[in-house]
Amino acid sequence: MLKIRLLVAALAMTGSLSASAAESLPASAPAPENNPTTAEKVSLGKMLYHDPRLSSTGTVACASCHNTMLGGEDNRPNSMGVNGQTGGRSAPTVWNAAFNAVQFWDGRAASLEEQAAGPVTNPIEMGMKSWDDVVARLKTIEGYQDAFEKAFGKDSISKDNATKAIAAYERTLITPNSAYDKYVEGNTNAMTEQQVRGMKKAVEIGCTSCHSGPAFNGAGMFQKFPVNSNGYFEAQYHFQKDLGRAEVTKSDADKHFWKVPTLRNVALTAPYFHNGSVKTLDRAVWLMAKLQLNKELSDAEVADIVAFLNALSGEFPTQSMPHLPGTPGKAFN
Amino acid sequence: MLKIRLLVAALAMTGSLSASAAESLPASAPAPENNPTTAEKVSLGKMLYHDPRLSSTGTVACASCHNTMLGGEDNRPNSMGVNGQTGGRSAPTVWNAAFNAVQFWDGRAASLEEQAAGPVTNPIEMGMKSWDDVVARLKTIEGYQDAFEKAFGKDSISKDNATKAIAAYERTLITPNSAYDKYVEGNTNAMTEQQVRGMKKAVEIGCTSCHSGPAFNGAGMFQKFPVNSNGYFEAQYHFQKDLGRAEVTKSDADKHFWKVPTLRNVALTAPYFHNGSVKTLDRAVWLMAKLQLNKELSDAEVADIVAFLNALSGEFPTQSMPHLPGTPGKAFN
Numbered sequence: 001m002l003k004i005r006l007l008v009a010a011l012a013m014t015g016s017l018s019a020s021a022a023e024s025l026p027a028s029a030p031a032p033e034n035n036p037t038t039a040e041k042v043s044l045g046k047m048l049y050h051d052p053r054l055s056s057t058g059t060v061a062c063a064s065c066h067n068t069m070l071g072g073e074d075n076r077p078n079s080m081g082v083n084g085q086t087g088g089r090s091a092p093t094v095w096n097a098a099f100n101a102v103q104f105w106d107g108r109a110a111s112l113e114e115q116a117a118g119p120v121t122n123p124i125e126m127g128m129k130s131w132d133d134v135v136a137r138l139k140t141i142e143g144y145q146d147a148f149e150k151a152f153g154k155d156s157i158s159k160d161n162a163t164k165a166i167a168a169y170e171r172t173l174i175t176p177n178s179a180y181d182k183y184v185e186g187n188t189n190a191m192t193e194q195q196v197r198g199m200k201k202a203v204e205i206g207c208t209s210c211h212s213g214p215a216f217n218g219a220g221m222f223q224k225f226p227v228n229s230n231g232y233f234e235a236q237y238h239f240q241k242d243l244g245r246a247e248v249t250k251s252d253a254d255k256h257f258w259k260v261p262t263l264r265n266v267a268l269t270a271p272y273f274h275n276g277s278v279k280t281l282d283r284a285v286w287l288m289a290k291l292q293l294n295k296e297l298s299d300a301e302v303a304d305i306v307a308f309l310n311a312l313s314g315e316f317p318t319q320s321m322p323h324l325p326g327t328p329g330k331a332f333n
Numbered sequence: 334m335l336k337i338r339l340l341v342a343a344l345a346m347t348g349s350l351s352a353s354a355a356e357s358l359p360a361s362a363p364a365p366e367n368n369p370t371t372a373e374k375v376s377l378g379k380m381l382y383h384d385p386r387l388s389s390t391g392t393v394a395c396a397s398c399h400n401t402m403l404g405g406e407d408n409r410p411n412s413m414g415v416n417g418q419t420g421g422r423s424a425p426t427v428w429n430a431a432f433n434a435v436q437f438w439d440g441r442a443a444s445l446e447e448q449a450a451g452p453v454t455n456p457i458e459m460g461m462k463s464w465d466d467v468v469a470r471l472k473t474i475e476g477y478q479d480a481f482e483k484a485f486g487k488d489s490i491s492k493d494n495a496t497k498a499i500a501a502y503e504r505t506l507i508t509p510n511s512a513y514d515k516y517v518e519g520n521t522n523a524m525t526e527q528q529v530r531g532m533k534k535a536v537e538i539g540c541t542s543c544h545s546g547p548a549f550n551g552a553g554m555f556q557k558f559p560v561n562s563n564g565y566f567e568a569q570y571h572f573q574k575d576l577g578r579a580e581v582t583k584s585d586a587d588k589h590f591w592k593v594p595t596l597r598n599v600a601l602t603a604p605y606f607h608n609g610s611v612k613t614l615d616r617a618v619w620l621m622a623k624l625q626l627n628k629e630l631s632d633a634e635v636a637d638i639v640a641f642l643n644a645l646s647g648e649f650p651t652q653s654m655p656h657l658p659g660t661p662g663k664a665f666n
Binding site for chain 1: 383384385386390391392397400401402403404407408409410413415416417418600601603604609612613614615639642643646649651652653654655656657659660661662663664665
């Protein structure tokens with residue numbers, strides 16, 4: 001326990017970090033008052049989340065881009081929606097998304113429920129014309145009538161309930177027991193010396209000023225990215241092509257502001273940044289220090305921080321595959 | 334038991350069906366001598382089968398078109414591969430494919446192992462340039478090095494072993510205990526009166542001459558389809574656009590010949606036929622009788638046979654989701 005106290009003290013001393021940064025990941029996520037988590041909702045939500053019939057072509061599920069068998073996204077620079085279309089942003093991980101105060105890179109959704117409604121009718125993502133069409137399709141599938149009834153009562157297939165169920169399922173997607181979690185819970189052998197060194201460096205240079213809290217996601221903070229850029233970096237990575245939060249708010253003050261993304265499982269979610277333009281975590285760490293903190297890290301410092309970030313990869317819970325209900329004798333649409 | 338014996342006798346009386354048609358689905362599938370099924374191969378095969386990184390874009394897994402959460406295919410007329418491309422044929426179900434003597438609609442693969450190699454490098458399916466590229470990519474993923482080692486020994490990542498593992502996994506995808514299976518095992522209440530009537534009608538008109546054996550797949554038989562067509566049907570369904578087995582053998586004698594597909598879970602695999610041109614099972618049954626057997630079924634007869642075919646939907650085993658290994662800190666390709 002002594003080392004832990006020392007760590008917390010060390011973290012607090014930086015002035016830019018509260019002691020809460022040394023908290024381990026909670027085992028469960030809070031649910032909003034109007035959508036308490038139940039086993040029936042989670043079961044239905046898991047079906048909907050993995051069902052490609054929520055897309056116009058029947059080929060793209062939530063899980064296609066936010067892959068629950070991988071690090072919660074698709075390892076692509078940007079995702080591929082219906083008919084091979086791609087957008088400009090990289091899919092954020094669904095793992096531990098329940099701990100984000102807002103959703104989407106630009107924070108335009110205030111909840112998982114609100115987020116879940118978006119991609120389904122986005123023409124380059126899942127491509128459904130409207131949620132009315134989704135609801136009509138789900139109503140033709142007897143197994144969904146039953147699953148909604150169990151979760152929400154009779155004749156309850158609706159956009160509102162579908163997104164509530166998906167959000168309830170997503171709240172179960174938590175990856176506890178990373179090396180870091182074990183370390184802050186008192187097992188001082190859980191992290192290597194290099195990882196501890198990397199953690200201290202990350203705190204010292206200021207990474208955790210923004211990537212704060214147990215999910216290292218700034219608890220709803222928006223930050224400008226990049227802060228200190230120039231033509232050289234822009235030509236390589238095109239970070240400033242996308243206005244970020246300003247695309248939503250239409251306010252100049254929000255130009256290039258982004259939700260602070262979680263660092264949990266970051267080693268598993270390459271490529272990096274909002275546009276997925278950086279292929280490796282080494283480079284991402286170096287760029288963050290340079291562009292955000294105006295620090296040029298040595299290779300050794302980068303390696304230490306990367307080692308620490310690998311200590312944030314958690315345990316992925318074993319999940320059963322949902323059995324998706326069929327439409328006996330009929331094509332789904 | 335009396336009823337069963339009567340049934341078997343009735344089936345045998347038709348002259349076109351051996352008593353073996355009344356066998357229930359075996360609980361396990363035979364494996365070839367050079368690829369005995371092991372838990373380690375099945376575990377690796379399940380990972381590979383669900384991993385979209387086996388495609389050029391990282392978006393299409395075996396499971397994308399042969400969906401293990403659905404009826405083993407995608408409910409589309411024809412599947413959608415990388416970059417939104419589509420082909421001319423409908424994905425066959427992976428469930429019980431282990432009982433097919435040959436694979437693909439045109440039977441061009443003699444085994445599940447051979448089949449598994451095909452789509453990965455098909456430019457409109459998974460789009461990898463070569464299996465060498467697949468192997469090179471898998472070798473960059475540490476978790477796959479371990480999983481191959483457990484299944485096949487040290488440094489064993491290869492096309493041969495990858496397809497063996499996928500085939501070993503597919504041999505576990507069996508759906509036993511359908512109403513029909515329970516019926517032929519002695520539970521005469523397992524099928525409804527209508528289902529029994531439909532079964533007898535299917536035998537009587539000759540469906541089971543080709544759809545024979547416990548998987549109702551003709552055990553490797555090729556048959557011409559359509560046999561008795563005309564311009565009216567061709568204009569609607571374009572069945573003859575595709576030469577079928579002749580595309581492989583280049584022999585005129587094989588024009589419009591197809592592997593007899595399984596009827597197991599057929600109620601879950603709409604739309605129907607090699608080109609997925611028929612949306613409902615009712616219509617598929619009517620067309621089969623008309624085009625293959627030159628019989629015009631009444632609506633009641635169609636309904637009875639469809640009821641029977643629904644009795645062939647089996648129990649889908651509960652499966653855990655594989656956890657796909659990441660490439661820490663690097664984009665997968």
